[in-house]
Amino acid sequence: xxxxxxxxxxxxxLSVSAFPTAARDAARPQLWVRGPVWDVVFLQSALWxxxxxxxxxxxxxxxxxxxxxxxxxxxxxxxxHRFTSAWLAYGTEAYRxxxxxxxxxxxxxxxxxxVLCFAILLPPDAALSLTRTERAIALAIVDYAFSxxxxxxxxFGALSLYRTRAGCGARRRDRLFALGIGGMLIFxxxxxxxxxxxxERWLGTFPAWVAAEQQPIRLIATAxxxxxxxxxxxxxxxxxxxxLPRILYVSGLAxxxxxxxxxxSLFLFVxxxxxxxxxxxxxxxxxxxxxxxxxxxxLLRPALHALNTRPILLIVALMTxxxxxxxxxxxxxxxxxxxxxxxGDRLFGAFAAGLRSSVWVPALLALGFASGFTHYLLDRAVYxxxxxxxxxxxxxLLTAR
Numbered sequence: 067x068x069x070x071x072x073x074x075x076x077x078x079x080l081s082v083s084a085f086p087t088a089a090r091d092a093a094r095p096q097l098w099v100r101g102p103v104w105d106v107v108f109l110q111s112a113l114w115x116x117x118x119x120x121x122x123x124x125x126x127x128x129x130x131x132x133x134x135x136x137x138x139x140x141x142x143x144x145x146x147h148r149f150t151s152a153w154l155a156y157g158t159e160a161y162r163x164x165x166x167x168x169x170x171x172x173x174x175x176x177x178x179x180x181v182l183c184f185a186i187l188l189p190p191d192a193a194l195s196l197t198r199t200e201r202a203i204a205l206a207i208v209d210y211a212f213s214x215x216x217x218x219x220x221x222f223g224a225l226s227l228y229r230t231r232a233g234c235g236a237r238r239r240d241r242l243f244a245l246g247i248g249g250m251l252i253f254x255x256x257x258x259x260x261x262x263x264x265x266e267r268w269l270g271t272f273p274a275w276v277a278a279e280q281q282p283i284r285l286i287a288t289a290x291x292x293x294x295x296x297x298x299x300x301x302x303x304x305x306x307x308x309x310l311p312r313i314l315y316v317s318g319l320a321x322x323x324x325x326x327x328x329x330x331s332l333f334l335f336v337x338x339x340x341x342x343x344x345x346x347x348x349x350x351x352x353x354x355x356x357x358x359x360x361x362x363x364x365l366l367r368p369a370l371h372a373l374n375t376r377p378i379l380l381i382v383a384l385m386t387x388x389x390x391x392x393x394x395x396x397x398x399x400x401x402x403x404x405x406x407x408x409x410g411d412r413l414f415g416a417f418a419a420g421l422r423s424s425v426w427v428p429a430l431l432a433l434g435f436a437s438g439f440t441h442y443l444l445d446r447a448v449y450x451x452x453x454x455x456x457x458x459x460x461x462x463l464l465t466a467r
Contacts, residue, residue: 097231097309099463100353100377105311108349109224112318112342116325119338127333136337137409143344145395146388148437150351151444153384158374159367160358160459161448167455171447176440183436187428198428202401203264205435210263212442214256217343218249221319223449224346225312227463232309236301243298243316247291247323254287255326255335280329287327295320318342347445348384350463352377354448357462393418397427398434 098105106113122132154161155172165172186205191197196204222244229235256262257276265273276283298316302308322342326335355374361367373380393410396418400406410418421430450456457464 097228097307097311099227099231099311099350104349104353104377107345109227109346110311110314110318111345111349112322112338113314115338115342115345116318116321119334119341120325123334123337132337133407136341137412139337139341139344140409141389141392141413142385143341143348144388145391146384147344147347147351148395148441149387150347150384151441151448153380154351154354154448154460155444157370158355158358158459159361159371160355160374164447164455164459168447172444176443179439179443180436183439184429184432187432187435199402202431202435203267206263206401207268209435209438212439214249214253215245216442216445217252217339218245220343220346220445221248221315224315224350228309228312228315230464232305232307232312234305234307235309235312239298239301243294244319247294248319251287251291251323252326252339254283255323258283258327258329259332259335261332261336284327284329288324291320291323291327348381349377350449352380352384354460354463355380357465358459389413393421394430395434395437397422397430401431401434 099109118135119132122129122135125132155165183205186201187198189198191199194201222241225240225244226237229237229240253262254276257265257273258280260273260277262269262273295316299313302313302316322335322338325331325338328335356377358371358374360371373383393408393414396408396410400408408418408422421427448456449460451460451464
């Protein structure tokens with residue numbers, strides 16, 4: 067959320083501090099978003115992804131068991147998570163009032179971004195001052211910057227959901243931890259691993275300096291991670307209402323960043339980091355419309371409503387969509403990546419392989435970038451909980467069940 071939940075400002079709106087003690091205790095929502103099992107599977111997926119990926123990765127990045135696990139996570143969750151916010155915006159009764167009330171945010175801006183991506187990448191080399199490859203590289207750099215922020219913002223959103231349910235905690239501390247640890251330190255780890263998108267084109271000689279000073283930078287970053295995590299956990303343990311979900315989420319996020327800061331662990335980190343993001347986004351997106359009101363009329367809308375109010379079925383639908391669309395979006399995702407693994411080939415064989423050398427490559431590149439950018443925008447729109455109408459639309463995320 068897909069990289070999501072950017073601006074949760076729920077403490078004031080859901081505060082129950084004005085009630086007498088007994089009434090306040092009764093009014094407090096449960097600490098889990100849906101329940102312990104659901105949350106551990108989706109929101110707290112780092113807890114089982116970390117040991118599983120590390121265990122399967124003992125034999126090296128090319129281990130068959132690890133490869134099969136990543137395939138089993140990528141095919142059903144990667145593209146499905148990217149379309150989760152679009153589903154909420156355009157396919158649910160819960161968000162229909164927002165779609166009508168805010169057409170610029172939900173329709174016009176995503177449409178303009180999509181048209182721009184195609185306008186940038188479809189013209190041939192001679193049509194513009196930059197070649198198509200240079201244009202695609204520029205978009206990849208922009209996408210990397212938005213993606214890094216998007217992932218960190220999702221961590222802030224998850225912490226905020228749990229903070230609101232606990233009824234205590236500091237919003238600013240959560241933001242600093244999510245953006246500092248889940249954003250800035252991840253950028254540092256990417257620099258150390260050489261996985262930043264085309265760093266020489268926008269960072270100059272800075273990546274070379276980082277590479278030359280790897281050991282002290284790793285030590286400083288690890289010390290910052292330990293200090294920030296300890297501060298978060300101590301603050302949580304001193305809270306009037308200790309939240310086990312928050313403790314688990316902080317610990318899981320810190321563990322993922324610790325893996326990222328280790329040398330020679332890039333492949334394992336990417337497998338854990340991206341999968342956790344996809345799974346969390348899918349779980350949140352499936353829960354958000356589950357309490358929506360049934361439509362009064364129509365043929366398609368009641369069918370969609372039946373799907374939206376059954377989170378498991380909605381997740382299955384998103385997973386199916388993800389697998390079907392996988393070969394289309396792998397063209398952009400693995401563009402200019404030497405030795406890239408194309409999981410779409412395992413599902414669609416020669417059809418998927420043929421797409422990468424077809425006349426459709428420029429359009430598929432544009433489609434990939436457009437879907438990513440609109441995903442960032444729509445995540446911001448559907449989880450913008452500073453807006454009372456968004457809180458009403460996604461009340462299943464915010465209230466006890």
